[in-house]
Amino acid sequence: xxxxxxxxxxxxxxxxxxxxxxxxxxxxxxxxxxxxxxxxxxxxxxxxxxxxxxxxxxxxxxxxxxxxxxxxxxxxxxxxxxxxxxxxxxxxxxxxxxxxxxxxxxxxxxxxxxxxxxxxxxxxxxxxxxxxxxxxxxxxxxxxxxxxxxxxxxxxxxxxxxxxxxxxxxxxxxxxxxxxxxxxxxxxxxxxxxxxxxxxxxxxxxxxxxxxxxxxxxxxxxxxxxxxxxxxxxxxxxxxxxxxxxxxxxxxxxxxxxxxxxxxxxxxxxxxxxxx
Ligand SMILES: C[S@@+](CC[C@H](N)C(=O)[O-])C[C@H]1O[C@@H](n2cnc3c(N)ncnc32)[C@H](O)[C@@H]1O
Numbered sequence: 001x002x003x004x005x006x007x008x009x010x011x012x013x014x015x016x017x018x019x020x021x022x023x024x025x026x027x028x029x030x031x032x033x034x035x036x037x038x039x040x041x042x043x044x045x046x047x048x049x050x051x052x053x054x055x056x057x058x059x060x061x062x063x064x065x066x067x068x069x070x071x072x073x074x075x076x077x078x079x080x081x082x083x084x085x086x087x088x089x090x091x092x093x094x095x096x097x098x099x100x101x102x103x104x105x106x107x108x109x110x111x112x113x114x115x116x117x118x119x120x121x122x123x124x125x126x127x128x129x130x131x132x133x134x135x136x137x138x139x140x141x142x143x144x145x146x147x148x149x150x151x152x153x154x155x156x157x158x159x160x161x162x163x164x165x166x167x168x169x170x171x172x173x174x175x176x177x178x179x180x181x182x183x184x185x186x187x188x189x190x191x192x193x194x195x196x197x198x199x200x201x202x203x204x205x206x207x208x209x210x211x212x213x214x215x216x217x218x219x220x221x222x223x224x225x226x227x228x229x230x231x232x233x234x235x236x237x238x239x240x241x242x243x244x245x246x247x248x249x250x251x252x253x254x255x256x257x258x259x260x261x262x263x264x265x266x267x268x269x270x271x272x273x274x275x276x
Pocket of ligand 1: 015016017020041042043045062
């Protein structure tokens with residue numbers, strides 16, 4: 001098969017909090033030039049793939065996700081082959097077999113399992129239980145796109161033809177790598193925006209209020225060092241308070257807010273940038 005090499009890379013996983021719809025707004029606030037692009041909560045990497053910086057450091061604490069980035073960079077053809085195999089076997093029984101019984105014997109199989117489950121599970125969620133086991137039921141898709149060969153190869157071309165460092169670290173450690181003139185985009189798990197009772201609770205990513213404070217301190221430190229920093233978060237009083245010394249831009253968005261996925265509501269989120 002002839003590989004299309006001219007398509008632009010895009011996220012290869014469905015990811016909660018994906019930024020594809022907000023790219024047009026976020027890019028309005030980026031500087032014209034920077035040195036290294038750093039994205040410490042990369043997730044699906046919507047902004048990364050849009051910008052396609054030649055030098056970048058990307059990281060996330062989700063080790064399955066980071067393994068998939070590395071496998072696409074190093075071994076895309078073997079991964080595509082495994083996904084084709086999974087696609088040809090896809091059924092309800094097969095889904096639960098892969099989810100509950102299949103034990104990957106190497107990182108390529110691990111990445112194939114991760115992408116297969118992401119494309120076929122309910123809402124593309126990646127949720128694990130206390131024992132670290134993925135426990136999302138199968139989604140009701142007629143024809144899930146299990147193998148996007150062209151995109152995997154486009155992502156591979158981007159990651160392997162540029163200077164892209166892929167890390168599996170906490171954001172604070174990654175931020176230590178930023179130098180004056182670099183651009184850091186923080187897109188953390190959002191603080192719940194619906195009331196003060198939740199402020200001490202943890203999100204599903206275990207990213208609690210103390211992490212948001214640690215992130216604000218990191219943001220402040222980088223900014224004072226001449227690093228260009230920009231951050232997304234929910235519109236909540238705590239976030240407004242934490243970043244009161246910075247410029248806060250309100251963004252109107254819309255999100256699915258119920259599990260049937262058919263009720264939409266206007267939603268505001270914030271973009272924090274340095275003082276304009
Ligand atoms: C809102 S998502 C990022 C979405 C991404 N911008 C996109 O377009 O898909 C937040 C990410 O932060 C990661 N994460 C959670 N805690 C973290 C931490 N302490 N350091 C780095 N990454 C973390 C999660 O695994 C998740 O992928």
